[in-house]
Amino acid sequence: xxxxxxxxxxxxxxxxxxxxxxxxxxxxxxxxxxxxxxxxxxxxxxxxxxxxxxxxxxxxxxxxxxxxxxxxxxxxxxxxxxxxxxxxxxxxxxxxxxxxxxxxxxxxxxxxxxxxxxxxxxxxxxxxxxxxxxxxxxxxxxxxxxxxxxxxxxxxxxxxxxxxxxxxxxxxxxxxxxxxxxxxxxxxxxxxxxxxxxxxxxxxxxxxxxxxxxxxxxxxxxxxxxxxxxxxxxxxxxxxxxxxxxxxxxxxxxxxxxxxxxxxxxxxxxxxxxxxxxxxxxx
Amino acid sequence: xxxxxxxxxxxxxxxxxxxxxxxxxxxxxxxxxxxxxxxxxxxxxxxxxxxxxxxxxxxxxxxxxxxxxxxxxxxxxxxxxxxxxxxxxxxxxxxxxxxxxxxxxxxxxxxxxxxxxxxxxxxxxxxxxxxxxxxxxxxxxxxxxxxxxxxxxxxxxxxxxxxxxxxxxxxxxxxxxxxxxxxxxxxxxxxxxxxxxxxxxxxxxxxxxxxxxxxxxxxxxxxxxxxxxxxxxxxxxxxxxxxxxxxxxxxxxxx
Numbered sequence: 281x282x283x284x285x286x287x288x289x290x291x292x293x294x295x296x297x298x299x300x301x302x303x304x305x306x307x308x309x310x311x312x313x314x315x316x317x318x319x320x321x322x323x324x325x326x327x328x329x330x331x332x333x334x335x336x337x338x339x340x341x342x343x344x345x346x347x348x349x350x351x352x353x354x355x356x357x358x359x360x361x362x363x364x365x366x367x368x369x370x371x372x373x374x375x376x377x378x379x380x381x382x383x384x385x386x387x388x389x390x391x392x393x394x395x396x397x398x399x400x401x402x403x404x405x406x407x408x409x410x411x412x413x414x415x416x417x418x419x420x421x422x423x424x425x426x427x428x429x430x431x432x433x434x435x436x437x438x439x440x441x442x443x444x445x446x447x448x449x450x451x452x453x454x455x456x457x458x459x460x461x462x463x464x465x466x467x468x469x470x471x472x473x474x475x476x477x478x479x480x481x482x483x484x485x486x487x488x489x490x491x492x493x494x495x496x497x498x499x500x501x502x503x504x505x506x507x508x509x510x511x512x513x514x515x516x517x518x519x520x521x522x523x524x525x526x527x528x529x530x531x532x533x534x535x536x537x538x539x540x541x542x543x544x545x546x547x548x549x550x551x552x553x554x555x556x557x558x559x560x561x562x563x
Numbered sequence: 564x565x566x567x568x569x570x571x572x573x574x575x576x577x578x579x580x581x582x583x584x585x586x587x588x589x590x591x592x593x594x595x596x597x598x599x600x601x602x603x604x605x606x607x608x609x610x611x612x613x614x615x616x617x618x619x620x621x622x623x624x625x626x627x628x629x630x631x632x633x634x635x636x637x638x639x640x641x642x643x644x645x646x647x648x649x650x651x652x653x654x655x656x657x658x659x660x661x662x663x664x665x666x667x668x669x670x671x672x673x674x675x676x677x678x679x680x681x682x683x684x685x686x687x688x689x690x691x692x693x694x695x696x697x698x699x700x701x702x703x704x705x706x707x708x709x710x711x712x713x714x715x716x717x718x719x720x721x722x723x724x725x726x727x728x729x730x731x732x733x734x735x736x737x738x739x740x741x742x743x744x745x746x747x748x749x750x751x752x753x754x755x756x757x758x759x760x761x762x763x764x765x766x767x768x769x770x771x772x773x774x775x776x777x778x779x780x781x782x783x784x785x786x787x788x789x790x791x792x793x794x795x796x797x798x799x800x801x802x803x804x805x806x807x808x809x810x811x812x813x814x815x816x817x818x
Contacts, residue, residue, distance in 0.1 A: 317651055317653070317654075318652070318654070321690035321691075321692075322692040322693075323690060323694075323719070323720065324689050324691065324757075324760065328693075345651035345652070345653075350570065351566055351570050355651065358651045361651070383570055383571065385649055386574075386578075386647045386649060387653070388574075388607075388648075389653045390607060390610055390611055390614065392573065392607065394566070395564075395566065399565065399566050427595070427603050427607065428592050428603040429592060429593045429594075430569065430592060431564075431591060432564055465595055465598070466595050467595065495597045495598055496597060498606070
């Protein structure tokens with residue numbers, strides 16, 4: 281089966297700080313992403329707002345607790361809650377992370393990279409297939425930011441992600457900031473990463489800010505997108521073409537206009553990079 | 564090392580806060596360009612603690628304000644060590660904090676558990692499922708002879724708590740930015756409910772509180788009304804109380 285890329289345009293994360301503006305005004309962006317787990321409760325303001333926004337604006341559900349790489353069985357409770365939310369919201373995409381974050385029923389609430397081995401690949405492939413069957417749709421998995429390198433890894437993260445998307449028939453959410461952060465921390469070339477990803481599997485880009493902690497970069501989502509990440513985004517556009525792009529801002533969140541401005545910048549860069557190609561195509 | 568062994572080791576290293584046997588981490592993780600394997604693990608350990616403390620602070624803003632950042636973080640870390648997150652929603656992490664504070668009371672601040680209980684109830688009510696409330700006409704149309712054996716049902720977004728009055732006063736003062744003030748520890752029934760997206764709470768009279776707790780616990784209407792015995796006019800008081808519950812949309816139905 282092929283992966284169907286959706287042309288959603290440019291979006292931002294819908295966060296609590298901006299609920300009031302989304303309640304009272306039309307969405308200022310093409311689409312919004314929400315953290316799935318924050319909207320699983322069956323009542324209250326979050327789900328009511330999401331249903332309102334959904335009427336006019338495509339919504340993407342982005343999970344952080346699926347733990348697709350954990351060795352323990354997928355949580356039935358989680359899958360039931362996710363399936364109920366998908367049914368209720370009918371999102372444009374369902375996404376989560378290539379990571380593990382649970383052990384013996386306990387949640388780290390963090391996104392730990394996996395050792396990239398054949399054992400992990402077989403394990404995760406089976407779980408993605410089970411997830412897609414449960415939801416009746418394809419999902420997209422995002423590359424995590426990494427601060428560890430496993431001795432047992434026998435392939436690179438991009439090789440793993442590419443092979444996983446082929447075997448499990450799922451999409452790839454390419455977080456450009458995470459590639460930059462991991463490349464800096466682990467010492468690989470981010471261009472090698474982009475070159476190793478199959479273009480026909482990429483369904484979404486993420487952009488976000490990070491923090492320089494001296495010895496490492498930390499994926500903090502608390503600042504504007506860094507200039508080197510914008511440059512890497514241009515490289516990604518040249519390789520993958522027009523892809524739905526999201527700006528994430530999750531901590532020290534500024535006024536909505538500032539987040540929207542970052543999304544507009546992504547839109548402008550896309551036009552700069554792809555405009556000539558599209559004109560050539562048209563002529 | 565298998566995937567299961569790797570995950571068991573990293574879970575221990577990240578959440579235990581203690582040093583593992585020499586060589587274990589180095590055998591699993593390589594040093595990166597700038598970080599040793601132990602420094603890599605420390606990043607995840609710090610984020611693990613920081614994220615859970617932040618989640619607790621969000622659910623218990625006034626408890627955090629009252630204790631101060633440092634003391635609250637110490638409490639939160641002790642609590643998380645005893646009660647690690649077992650729910651995919653990090654917002655559920657605080658569910659057992661009131662009970663934890665009861666098990667480990669601060670002798671100088673015995674009200675902390677109840678302040679936490681009030682904040683947790685407000686959090687639960689905010690996210691509770693929506694549901695239609697019972698119309699007063701439905702209640703009034705019930706044949707009087709049947710009433711005593713029927714049971715009132717509360718809507719999912721109402722909580723009835725038995726709290727010390729000083730916990731409620733403290734919450735109000737913290738919310739308004741006023742200095743905390745010691746007050747008498749009188750027990751009172753608090754009702755927490757939601758209207759649209761706003762959460763409210765109030766205390767009610769001892770008789771009405773008993774009646775609400777009876778309704779919450781599945782008592783018959785006869786048992787609910789019995790809570791007003793001893794008042795000057797029990798029937799009128801019971802009727803007034805139930806009418807106000809209907810008006811506030813606290814009742815889902817009667818069965």
